[in-house]
Structure formats: C-alpha cells, structure tokens
Amino acid sequence: MPSLRIAIVHDWYTIYTGSERVVEQMLVLFPEADLFSLVDFLPEPQRAFLKGKQVKTSFIQKLPFAHYQHRKYLILMPLAIEQLDLSAYDLVISSSHAIAKGVLTGPEQLHISYIHSPIRYAWDMQHEYLVDSGIEKGIRVWMARILLHYLRIWDSHTVNSIDALAANSRFIARRIWKIYRREARVIYPPVAVHRFKVRSDKENYYLAASRLVPYKKMGLILDAFVDMPDRKLVIIGDGPELPRLRAKAPKNVQLLGYQPDEVLAEYLSNARAFIFAAKEDFGILPVEAQACGTPVIAYGRGGVTESVEDLTKPEPTGIFFDDQTVTALQQAILEFEKNSTNISPDACRKNAERFSQERFRSEFREFVNEQILNATCLSLRNA
16 A cells, blocks of 8 residues: 555544544554544553554543543534544545534545444434433423534535545435435444354343444333243443433343343343344444344344344354334244244354454455546546
8 A cells, every 4th residue: 555644533532432442453454544533532552452542532532521421512523523633644534423424624635434324313313312301391302403403414514525425324325325325335344353252051041232322222122021021121321321221120120231242242142132122334233243142133124234144144153123112022032932942043143254354354445446546547537
C-alpha cells in the first residue's frame, strides 16, 4: 500500500463494545493512523486496544457533564464533528453509527466510511426512541421531533462527500440504500472467535446478555420466564433498566449485572441456549455464543438473520421468532427444546468462524486498497 497519512474517526469513545472492536482491527491494519472522535472518556482498563494512541477530540469533550451525558449534546454534534481538522490526511476512515461520517474532507482526500448504522433514532426508529425515552407529550416531544428533523437533513447531506461506503450487514446495506440511495460493500464486523471454547455438555439454564436499555428488549425476555418457572434464565449486563428488571425478577431469573469478558464467556459456553430479542444492526453476542457451541434463540429481524442458521438450513445453529412478544418467545423456546438435538455445537462453532477477526482484516484491507486504486486512477485521468 502506498505511504499515506491516515486518520480514523469514530463517533465517541466511552465504552469498549462492538464498534470499538471494529476500530481495534482497523488499527491492526493501519497502526500509523491518527485517531479522532467527538469525545474520549474510555476508562483505563478498556483503552488497551488503542495502543497508547492519543485521541483528538472535539469541543464537546470540555463541556459540562459531557463525561456522563455526552448524548445530551446531540444538537451540537454535527457542528462539533465538522470542526475536526483532517486537512493533513490523504485517507480518512470513519467508523460511524451516528455522526462520525460527517467529517469534512476535500477533493484530494479519500473518505471511506464503515457504517454500523445510519442514525437509528433519527430515521426509522425515531418513534420507538421517543417512546423508550419517555418523550411522548408536550413541548419536549416537539422539540425532539424538530431536532431529529434537522439531524436527518444534515445526515442526508453528509453522505454526498463520502467516496465509498461499507456496511456491517446486508440489513444495514439495505437501510443505507433506503435512506441515502448509495450502494455499500457488506463487511461483517470482527468477532474474536479464537477466545471462545466449545463445550458440548451444557448446563440447564438460558442466557441473555447485553446493555440493559429499552431497545434490547431484556424485559421481554424476563417476562417470558415469569410464566415458565421450571426454566432458569441468567441475565448479564448493566444499564438504566437494571433496577426495574431486578424489582420484577421471579426466583428462576438471576440478574448478575456487569461481568468481565472472561465470566461472560464462561456463561456463554455453559448455557443451554443464548436468547436475543433485539432488532440489531448485526449483533456480536449471538456469534460469540455460537463460537462456544451454544445455539441462539433470536428475534428474526436485523443482522442476526445473517449470522444464525435456522432449522431450514442443513446445519442449523438456532431458532427465530417472528414477533417481539412474550408468547412468540415462549413458543420459540418450546420449539428449540423439541429440536435441540438437531443443533450441534460443532455446527455452531463452524458458523461462527465465518466472522473472525482475520476475515474482517482481509476483506477491509482489500476494500480500502480497491478504493485507493480507483482514486489514483481517477486523479491520473483528471491530471
């Protein structure tokens, strides 16, 4: 690859989750890249993947309460991302689920954007977002609607300056086409499959794990087990929903709160099945469960339909349910129990290996090299 000055722009660094794992692998490919973001409040134990690099942040970093409430500054984020000075770089790679793709670049710069999702709460999930946030009546709902209206206009405009788009699933590629009318190369996120060990002698509990926020539908999963007292559910994760879930959890449901990666991996490995009720862009945890040889029971919408093989496939790895309702999930659990012998741990592991870190690096490197070649050819033709 030619010697290029490279910048990687990410929305915000506050926790090490799926999108940060993408940045981690980008840094393996481009260790010389400089890092930019709206804010950087990553706690020290989670910063190792940045390899000691300093993140250059926007003015939001220094605003009051930004450490805990950076999302409250949504109205300022388009302005803030545009103030990051990237003029010294030949190649700009944005990792964007909200604002990062809106950085300003010039005609001599190549901007490649890896889209985790168009801004969910501004587009097709606006109504769900307002309800989940308790913004349904009065002046607050109208202020929120006006803000999101202008955010959609800004978001639509920014895509015009991006030279090439990659999406983290076919589901997101379709959303990108619907919203922006742009084609996107599908490059699935990296999963550290090698960290997980297959266990075939499963224990008698179901597992659900995620950040405990409304759209993850952890309350729905808990409610399904209220009427199934002979089955055990373990929930791992922290978030604003935790007190409410603990208050209504029956005896057969255990909430463990936040657990370190090694503990989560142990529970994934031992679980009878992993339950996933959210409509996600991709969903790394279902792949991690399969890497442990653990089947997945999932809501059959979004990116998970691309990472889990249902019972119609030659080597199934899970079961889908069609509605985000307690009844539909309960029926899926019963269906799984009737067909569990048809889902082998080896098939789950084999399917998970399609999403390895090595595969991501190979595909993303090829995509970037292709765009650099195209840009070089174009500049020669215009010389």
